[in-house]
Amino acid sequence: MKWFVGLGNPGRDYEDTRHNIGWMALDEVAKRWGVSTAQSKCKGLVAEARVEGEKAYLIKPMTYMNLSGECVRAFLDFYKPDPADLIVVYDDMDTELGSIRLRMKGSPGGHNGIKSIIAHLGTDQFHRIRLGISRPAPGSNISNYVLSTFRKEEREALERTVTKAADAMEYCLKEPFEKAMAKFNGS
Template sequence: MQYLLAGLGNPGTQYEHTRHNAGFMVLDHAARQWGAEWKAWQNMGVYAKVSVAGCEVFLLKPSTYMNESGRAVSSLARFYKIPPQNCLVCFDDVSLNVGKLRIRKNGSAGGQKGMKSVIEQLGTQDIARLRVGIGPKPEKFDLANFVLSNFPKADAPLLEEALNHAVEALEIFFKDGIEKAMNRFN
């Protein structure tokens, strides 16, 4: 079976370690563990093809900036004929504390503009997602400035643990399904 695993973030070294790039961080972590090699995808990002638990999985990191992520996701999904129910999107969530994960089968974008773009481009909310906690946002901090800020060094152990758990959750998703992954990590 084929799957598309997309990580959302912003391209460029200036955004590499920002909170908003948590989705890219998950994919980079998974790619290292799974021996993936990145290749260009139609001037819209980079992708890799790996085998995980007997499934053919296309990893994708859009280079279209967060708000246009859906263009790259829908392009690759259409090209390889991967239906939305076989897509899983990883992205940051300011409402979850650093180190926390939430997996859902479907739902709204919850204010996350990259996920909103994916939903619009694929034409459905029936898309699995893995949200990675980047919060909490300080009360008087501007949201845009917060998500585009780097994680503080004090959060490094929590972030590393979250990335390890995220890859483990993805492996369970591909091997045993979303219910098992949700039961284990939510």
Template sequence: MKCIVGLGNPGKKYEQTRHNVGFMIIDELVKQNGWSLGQEKFRGFYTVEHVRGEKVLLLKPQTYMNLSGESLRPFMDYYEIDVEDVLVVYDDLDLPPGKIRLRKKGGHGGHNGIRNIIDHLGTKEFKRLRIGVGRPSVPMPVVDYVLHSFDKEQEESMNESIQQAVKACEAWIEKPFNEVMNEFNAS
């Protein structure tokens, strides 16, 4: 069983913002595979699919970013998902726009969605797929930066990174995470 969770904020207002890149990746994964996030429960939208004998669960928490664990924890409990079978996909200010990084575990790095997941799971030992959104090039509060859309010059690299992230998610469905990290962290 594999569970892929994309972090973001619900609502039209946040759809194409930097903070919603996790949602964008789940949406693209759903689109490319002809799936639907038609189920709503656990304070999120989700689907349960089967890929070559592997049960794959996708979740987009609708709790707002900073409360993501309030959706993920009951989802994991209901489906009896082990923490080692969870991959959390989210934006990262410390990576340049368009760069992706996979990690087996780690701290929250100041990301409140990850902080909330750590609090609700009681562990930092879950897989992550971080998508770089960079830091603001002009002085502005971080919260304003992540809640704005990508600059024109960032759009192309972000579209490429979203495609790479989808490929990494699909690879993890079929391969050990170490292999996926070696393949996708190299670029």
């Protein structure tokens, strides 16, 4: 069983922001699989799917970004999935918009959602799909940037990012994460 956690913030004010690109990727996969992430469980919205014989969960924490680990912990405590099957999908300023980067582990790199998950799991040993949102101009306020919406001229690159992330999630159902890294990193 794979469990994909897309990071974002609940509410209309955050719906189309850079910080919610993880939710956008989960929505794309949910659409492909014909499921809805509308069921409220474990401090999040959860969808269960069976894809090519593999059970998969799509989880959107409803705790706000900085408390994402509460939802991940609640899901882990209730469903008892293998933490090795966790894949977190989230925004990354160090990756260009239009690109994704897969990582097996690591520090939060300043991302408060990842910091919360590490604190609640007690480890940084979980897989990640980092979705590029690019860096703001030097001197810009980081919080304002990640909570801003994508500009019209960024929409095409946004769609590429979301599509690549959804493709990577589907690939991870069939192949080991290392193989997914080799396929999607650098593409």
